[in-house]
């Protein structure tokens with residue numbers, strides 16, 4: 620089953636084409652997926668080991684997209700008027716997606732079956748540009764929103780925190796290219812690391828200069844702050860909250 624109910628704000632259902640994520644961000648909240656994957660798909664049954672090696676294992680949830688098409692047809696009515704997010708605990712444009720084209724085939728099935736639902740795609744990968752042609756078709760006929768997440772991390776430790784994800788400047792380019800293609804993407808600024816207010820403001824100014832809307836500004840969550848031994852100052856929080864009219868500020 621690929622289309623599952625969601626309790627995330629703004630998403631009634633989610634589609635996660637993959638389990639695990641090849642980008643391996645150190646703060647990733649989706650590491651909890653290790654306990655569901657342990658002992659399956661030929662993976663070790665040691666969930667702790669899987670959690671520690673997050674970023675080094677990725678499994679496609681299905682191989683035959685006909686299964687997805689069948690499920691979409693079955694849930695057609697249920698999805699009417701709803702919002703479906705792809706994805707919530709992985710990135711739909713995994714490095715592995717370049718080879719498997721699973722997300723692409725899901726999009727093709729979505730376009731063909733044409734559910735009366737809004738599709739939300741959230742990624743940080745330039746591989747989405749490969750699918751501009753099918754995304755334009757969906758955008759033309761159905762409801763489609765594309766968000767590109769951009770993190771605001773200390774530059775000197777960026778690769779320690781996000782070892783394999785595209786650099787922020789690459790993600791800004793992805794947004795520009797999607798916009799040039801006519802897809803009206805939005806930026807999801809997340810996570811914002813403590814002490815990075817100046818960089819956050821620079822990224823906001825760059826996005827605004829390109830007329831790219833900013834939907835959310837999400838702060839690094841508490842468990843990750845604890846883990847990395849970093850914290851926002853009160854003054855910083857006050858300053859970030861002032862950006863509420865730029866994008867919805869999310870604090871955990």
Ligand code: SF4
Nearest residue numbers: 640642643644647709
């Ligand atoms: S890209 Fe998203 S899902 Fe993948 S590791 Fe990074 S935060 Fe987690």
